[in-house]
Amino acid sequence: MPAPKSVSGRRAAERRVETPGQDLTAAIDALAEVLELDRPADVRLSAYFRAYPKLGGRDRAFIAEEVYGVLRHLRSLQALAAPATPRRLLLAWLARHGGRNLREFEFLVDKDDLEWLRGLKGAKLDEHSEAIRLDLPDWLHERLHDQYGDHLPALMAALNSPAPLDLRVNSLKAGRDALLAELAGEGLAAAPTPYSPLGIRLQGKPALQKHGRFLDGSFEVQDEGSQLLGLLLAPRRGEMVCDFCAGAGGKTLLLGALMHSSGRLYAFDVSEKRLARLKPRLARSGLSNVQGLLIAHERDAKVKRLAGKFDRVLVDAPCSGLGTLRRNPDLKWRQSPQSVAELNAKQTAILASAASLVKPGGRLVYATCSLLAEENEAIVEAFLAAHPEFRVLPAGEVLAAQKIPLEMGTYFRLEPATHGADGFFAAVLEHRA
Secondary structure, three states: OOOOOOHHHHHHHHHOOOOHHHHHHHHHHHHHHHOOOOOOHHHHHHHHHHHOOOOOHHHHHHHHHHHHHHHHOHHHHHHHOOOOOHHHHHHHHHHHOOOOOHHHHOOOOOHHHHHHHHHHHOOOOOOOOHHHHOOOOHHHHHHHHHHHHHHHHHHHHHHOOOOOEEEEEOOOOOOHHHHHHHHHHOOOOEEEOOOOOOEEEEOOOOOOOOOHHHHOOOEEEOOHHHHHHHHHHOOOOOOEEEEOOOOOOHHHHHHHHHOOOOOEEEEEEOOHHHHHHHHHHHHHHOOOOEEEEEOOOOOOHHHHHOOOOEEEEEEEOOOOOHHHOOOOOOHHHHOOHHHHHHHHHHHHHHHHHHHOOEEEEEEEEEEEOOOOHHHOHHHHHHHHHHOOOEEEEOHHHHHHHOOOOOOOOOOEEEOHHHHOOOOEEEEEEEEOO
16 A cells, blocks of 8 residues: 655645646645545545645646546556556556546656656556456455456446436425526536436536525435435325435435425434434425434334334445445445445344334335445345245336336346446335235
8 A cells, every 4th residue: 555645745735736737746645645545535535635725626626536536447557557656556547547648748757757658558458357457356356247247347337437416306396397497507518317207417517515406405416326216215295204324314305305294204323423414404405304313223222112113114224335436436445355244244233123113014125335246135135034024026116106217127226337327226125014
């Protein structure tokens, strides 16, 4: 792993942020910190930007783009750029994937580096393993290859590309067609998402935090796949519903809108900080039926007191997040077989606890943003074997009942190469009456 950046490197980054060459210095500095891989990349980058408040918006965007680009292609770049220092990795990324002409490097590097980059730009990876070519650690390549076979290169090409920006229209406050027209009138390229009836997909990454329609709660940023999980639960007016692992509440807000702000909607989470982030979003949304509930763990007495009372329960379980590599490419380097095994134990316990809340005739949706069968089908099938009172509802039929044009079999599976969304899995389970 690359060594932490030096104090002189920090000072250089502070001084040199005005020109492209100086931007490169700061990007190398930030990359060295992120490559420690001890914390999520976005957390590391946020800390770096706080440390250097003089970095402007364009500087930050450049640094983030280059750092994430290296993370997406880290293994192949390490093979080509040995010794793989942060500087060589960044230069290799710019030359091979960053759309840069070699002439642009003439004033940034010396003649030896320029000659190296010239050779690297057209270098082939044919003699390297598929895991290196696809930028995967060996353990993850083995598992994904077993599942996806010949489709894996296409899947990884999609996962190694940046994700588009998806919005979810708050149906309590706006209609999708009207919002699309409004965004188009502002010069933003936007189109309906292909599957979610509430989704809008934008080209580029416009800043929307101060947009009037965001501030008034008319839309939230939410990947189309995440929207579809809420539609699989399909809550109705007046029901009692639980978002069991609510986090910052993106799906909670969707469920509340689908319920037309009626009934009761509980947002459970073990993190007070995450639930606190729900509060301003809830205020914007106009919902009045949501109650956040902090629990210590899935066996909390608060959970037990509500056993058998819910019509619908959504479990968006903690997982490896490997379906979100377009947004979080560091996850493939930060996860391991051991961390996945630990998650499996959590997933099993959480699903069993959430199931205890569901009344006879009620619906339970178990979901992850993982691609791994051991976090998905294996968890569900073990649960069904231990809980014969539940049965699977075919996901394709649940979607068809809502006129959502997405063919699915027994389970719900999304992935970016086929559907243009993050990778998701879900099982729709019914408590037999």
